[in-house]
Structure formats: C-alpha cells, structure tokens
Amino acid sequence: MKSLRNPFQQRKRLGLILSLVFVCLLLTPLTTQADSKPTGQVTVYHYNPESHNDRNLVLKNTFDRYFRTQLDMQLQPVEDRKTFQQLVEQSKGAIFIMSDWHYRQLASTNRSLVPYLRGLEHGKDTFRKLLIGKSQSLNQTGNIRITLAVSGPQDYVDTLLAKMQYSSGQITVSNARYLTVPKDIDALMAVSFGLADAALASEISFEKLATLNQDAYRNLHVLGRSTPQKSLVVVVNRDNLIGLEPALNAIAAMTQNPQGKLGLNLLGLDEWKRLPMTSQAKGGHGL
C-alpha cells in the first residue's frame, strides 16, 4: 500500500538527503586521506628491496590463505620503494613488513613508526653479509673492474661495502660493477661458476653452500664481513597500535598454522619475535 505525502514534506525530505550527501562528500577526502582507523579490512603492505618482485604473487596467495582463517586482513606486496614509502606516510591504519635497513631509513624522518615484531631464522634475529671471492684478494688495479654478484639494491650494497671489515683490502665501489641476481645462493653460484669475481651473500647462505657442495665451498674465500644486520621487521604507526593489536597478534601466531608457517618460510623466516614495549614506545631504534 502506497503512502501519500504532501509536496512540502517530499521537498523537506529531499533537502535533508541532499544535505547528508553533501556532508558525506565533504568528509570523504578526509577519511580517504587518513585511512587511519583500522576498523575494516587491515592491509599488510610488504616491500623488501632484498627480495625479488616476481615472488609477490606467491607471497600474497599464501599470506591471504592464512589471513582468511584469522581476521579480515590481506597482504599487499608493493613493487617499488617510492610507492611503499608513500603508503607508509599515508596509510596510517595499515601494517608494514620491511627490511630493517629500510625501516631505519624511514624512522629517521618519521618518528611515529613503531617496530612491533622481528623475524627470526633459526632463532637468530641478525645476520651478516659476507664478501666472498674465488681468490684470496680482488685485483682492482688499473682499469680492471671487478664484477660483484649481489642480491640487493645498489644503495644497500654501497652502504654494506662502505662499512665492511675487509680481510684483504677494501673494495673500491667506483671500480666495481654489480650484477644483481635474485638470491644470495645465485650470487654464490655466480662466483663458483666464474660469472662474477665476488659475491655479497649472507653468512647463512654461505653455510648452506658448505653443506651442499664442499668442493665449491673450499674454493671460495671470505674477503670481508659486514656489521650485523637485523632481519625483517613488522612496523605500525604508533597512533594505531592498540587498534591493530588483533591483526598483529594474528601475524605473531603464524607459526601455529600450516599456511602461516608456509608464509613465514617464504619470507625466509621461522617465527616472529615480539619486540619489547618500551622500545616500541620510543620508536625502537636500538633493537
């Protein structure tokens, strides 16, 4: 049965609706810009310059399968550093997984970033990068440029080489050319098989090579050691820490679920360690 309304009432109602729409339109840019309150789906952005972009699909599928068993969450791998850094600035209600090296860069200008979880591999949260060559020293005389097989971006490699302790003379970065490969083991094999003069690879990868192929391992020499590097870190914005705790708990509990464990393994980790609250509140630089 239709209800009959007079024209005045209809105009009044229409005016009210239009006013509400107007108010909504005014508020929309603010809420979009802030993307701050973790009320709906929580997005976990992942960017690791030391990891290869073509792994993004496998990471997303595996993490999302795990997240579906927990909360309304999704993993969003990010392909380039600039976009990721914009997301860190703008998406304050999101969670970010990034390398410690990258986190420290961002935290130097953004004091509201809080590291909440740290990745562990074989119980360790630190690793060293080694400079490994086939001979005991690298010939950098004259115009001869050495080829370094590396698995990270150039600025990261430059930083590592600049702070490295060398056993047989420092590498002159300007006299080295980088061959970027997807994985540390690729870098080691590139040296073993004569495709590069030296490789920058983690201590763990070098140990793996030792267990795999003793002959290849014996023919390689450690030419330098980096300072200890921290492993992957899960970061949030301090203002949203409390609201994001259920999602952070779901990430922390990944070891308790086969899909979650698989996701961790794909990141090269075994588990997450919660970082001390006091450090989180301070910004966690000393962790």
Place this chain on the structure above:
Amino acid sequence: MIQARCLVILIFAMVITNCARITPDPAGPVPLSKNKILVVNSNHSLPRYQLAENGFMEALAGKDIVTLDLNNDERPTEQLLDVLNTQQFAAIYTIGAKALGSVDYIDPAAQVIYSSVLSWRQFQSRDNYFGVASEVAPHAQMTWFKYFFPQLKRIGVIYSEDNAGLVKDGERFANQLGIELVSAAVTKVEDLPRIADQLLQKVDALWVLPDPVVLKSESSTKLVFDLAHRRQRPVFAYSSLFMELGATLSINADLATTGRQAAVITQTLLEQQQPESHVQFPAGSSISLNLLKVGEYQLDLNTDALGSVNELLTQ
C-alpha cells in the same frame, strides 16, 4: 587439450635447438670507438622479453641507448637496416630469435650481445657474438635439487647421444653434491617406455634434459611424466612449462637477470675488455615448486628452501 599441444610443441622446439653443449671460447680483441648501444627486441609486448630489456636498461641507466621493437614488423631486416644506416652503434643487444636472426642477416660490424634465444649454440663460436644461454647451468640445477631435497641420493636421467657429454659432466657435479646420477642411454623412442620404467625403479627422482629423443613427441613426453607419476617419483625440470605436465620442481632462468648479464657483457666490451667466454649460463634462478607433489610423494622438503621459491603450486 589445445594448450597441452601448444606446450608440447614449444618443448619440442626447445629440445631441437638445445642439443649440444657450451664450449667456452676465448674472446678475441674488441676494438670499439663509440659507446652508443642499440637494443633490438623481437616483441616488446611479451613479458619474458620485456623483463630482459628492463633488466638491461636499468643496469645501463644513463647510457646512450636506442631501442627498436620488431613486433608486428613483417620486414624486420629493412627496419633494422634503416636504423643501422643512419646511426653508428658500438654494441647491439638482441632479445629473442627474431631480433638475433635479423641482426645476423645484416651482419653489422658492431659487437652483438644476445639473450632469450633457444638456438644460442649456433652463435657461440662467432667472434663478435656474446650471449647468455637460455637454461640454468646443469651443475646449478643440481645444486638446487639437493638444496630442496637433501635426502635424495639417486637421481635418474635418460639421454640420447646428443647429451652424452652433458650427462658425463653431470655425474661429476652430482658426486660433488653427494648424489649418484644414474643415467640410461636411449637411441630409439620405441625403447623409451622400457628404459624409463627400469630406471624409475632404481632412483629417487628423474631429471629431465632438453633431449631430442626423450622429448621427441607429445606422447613420449607425457609417457615419461606418466611413468614417473605411476612410480611416485618426482620429476625435476629446466623450464616452468613442465609444471603443467606434473613436474615437482623446475629451475628456470630469471629473465631480468639475463638482461643484466647482457648489460655486464656490454659494459665489459665497451671498456675494451674481453669477457671470459662468448656464452655464459644464466646467473639468476626462478624456481617453481609443486607442493602437492611433495606431499603426494612424501618427499622430505627442506623448508629453508621455500625462501627461494618464485612459483608455488598448492592447488
């Protein structure tokens, strides 16, 4: 069905053009006067070619580079000739067979660097040609097999005469890794069912090579995979195309890295130095793993290795 046929045809094409072995040659002197580089891409719209080009361009950012896309070009040599007649290049990087074939037809004086070419062996002894092979080196493949499945002791391989040298080298590399490479020679495809089935009973896994007899036809390729599945033996391959046929693990060349390797070779040539060899194997890997097969065959997977996987089949 059509997809499966296309897949098998592609595999045959790969097999036919991949029968010999790399024999590294010392490179000759390289007199170069200019530093301008031409990149000739067979088809820029194909992701696999695009990846190689991007890897090359990023590694040589800031260099004087001209790019040419031969996609949809029915007369590629004419287009190429127009470019070469108007500009001088110190080096030409070709991506794919169409680009390399066109450059080869014109035979310019510039140094030629190539990648993504299945028939790369035809060019390995040419003085001014340098390139990156299309498959990961056999010894690198074996190292990855061992890394993923440390408990494997005996890996089987079926080969014809064309791959006899590769298998001999493979046995030596396998020994270094604590693996026994159990080989079985085949001369006629008719003998394949018997030889494959006998071998599968003696080994923990089967390694597929680009072999013109073993992978001679659609039926022979499927037969090998079917027999391996019946015997619950994983198949390890050299291209992700085999994952659709039921391979458990495939060690593929990372295409962006092949572009970067081509850039290093180009840089070396432009600096008047000699690359160590005319052809090098891909330095980067892209790894496909079928987790369902791992479970089905109850394989002992090293979970640390999952951090290296690029493609994971779980459903």
